[in-house]
Amino acid sequence: MSRHLYKYLREEVFPTPFCPGCGHGILLQAILRAIDELSTSGHLDFTKMVFVSGIGCGAWIPSPHFKADTLHTLHGRAIAYATGVCLTRPDLKVVVISGDGDLAAIGGNHLIHAARRNLPLVVICANNSIYGMTGGQVSPTTPEGCLTETTPFGNEERPFDLCRLVKSCEADYVSRWTVFHTKPLIKAIVKALTSKGFSFIDVISPCVTQFGRRNRLFSIYDYFQEIKKVVISYEKAKVMGKGDLKGKIIIGEYD
């Protein structure tokens, strides 16, 4: 990690708990880069930010890494806790960072209602399509056919498209990127941090340990190759048929 970002980190909690090759480290850095950009230009004050997370590997991105006010809550409830913070303290910038299991399974109800209310929240989903911390069980974003500890014969359920779900609640800003698209990802986080209403960013982040190991993606490089194959921009996807889009990851801003 770039030295100039160290000021945002609690160095005393190092080493980080993330596995080698985990995408969450890249996401962590992308968030800090966006914050740094806005702080240096005077648009954001790090001491006036509150980071709320639930349970899981994704929730560990802000807590305990960030040297800011952090609220590490119950599984699935991060957005509900954040609701209490952002309603009572409109002077603070409240950012929720958690995983797909936390935000979309157990926390799905809070996600759609916060989006419907268009609360001034930034929600970043560290989406690795699996339950990493509990040992690799299926999540609501696991693609069909993928192997997990609880889908030993391949996932038979359809996954959520979280961006389409949140967009349908008329949230202010919705976009999806992968951790391999760092530049646009940072831009997206900057945009989310400066928009007024509910912002949601779905970030595809590789979990080498739990998802990769079971699905023949043994390294971050294999992941990168796989993602290169299936990723497609929102604009291109617009003109494509439903059948062609099967298995694709649509990245970009949702309008």
Next chain:
Amino acid sequence: MPERIEKALLSPQRYFLAGNIACAEGALAAGCRFYAGYPITPSSEIMEHMAKRLKEVGGFFIQMEDEIGSISACIGASWSGVKAMTATSGPGFSLMLEGIGYALMTETPIVIVNIQRQGPATGQATRPGQGDIMQARWGAHGDYRIIALSPWSVQEMYDLTILAFNLSERYRVPVILLGDEVIGHLKETLLVKPEVVIFDRNKEKGKPPFGGELIPPMPAFGEGEALLVTGSTHNEWGVRKVYHPEVQDRLNRRLCEKIDKNRGEIIRFETYFTEDCDICLIAFGITARSSYYAVDSLRKEGIKVGLFRPITIWPFPEEELKKIPARKILVCEMNCGQLINEVQRILPGKEILGLFKTKGEAIYPWEVMKKIEEIL
């Protein structure tokens, strides 16, 4: 000093209103400025009243998507430096228990009102019950101490709500107000005094917020303290230490000790004709009202009956109960027998009987009197 005298919000006079409204007004008087809730009978009037009144006093109100969201939002608001409350009934209370556990572990002051009805499950949604006292004490997982108060009148719905906030702020613990449907919907006189004693949380810059002393200071978000708040085992600065047995032990012990060591200041109870009684009734909430009436009537007939009324159900006034000289004890409660177990534990060797009613209606005074005449 964190304790201060504040002018009452309502003009000091007599009012005639329902217990649930008195509870909401008590909360506002105590400084509550955030309410998150989900509708459930028989507690909804508290939320409806708060929706209107919080706007008037510059507070925040939100009807959440469920009870789990409600308690979560309250905890978030509390860490933002605002006094927060939610109200519910049995099924909603069950949903909130994980959140109550989180508030215990993170030492977050919040007030949870449970206007009890008959359960289990949906039970009798519009009928009174007193079956949640053990759930209030033991419902959340893990080991802890909690404070639960039981009002027996509209006046106490007001006074004890204020007390609930003060205890919650002073000891940094979630406090439960255990009412019941009768008290919630009962209309009677409420006397609002001109002044309210208010306890505000202790804030000290740079001090560890989760240890160092029995009740550590509690800063809020946005005050430059870079707070680490987590429901996981943590050290005095909030850093997760889940593999450190001694950190867990120290934290867990302190969570219990801060209540245990302050029992004397927390415990509240009332006695009526207990100095010379042969039979002592033990009752709380609306049941204590019927028992009180029964004692009055029987005393006129020369029967030596007394009443012991715990106001703090948790911690239970144990030592005080042991001092009652009665030969026999009669525990009256609107459930199949819960508090009686606690009384049996406190008074081994005494003859302890129970009067239980689970019909979804209050225990009437004549039922208490009949039972006493039977066991005399």
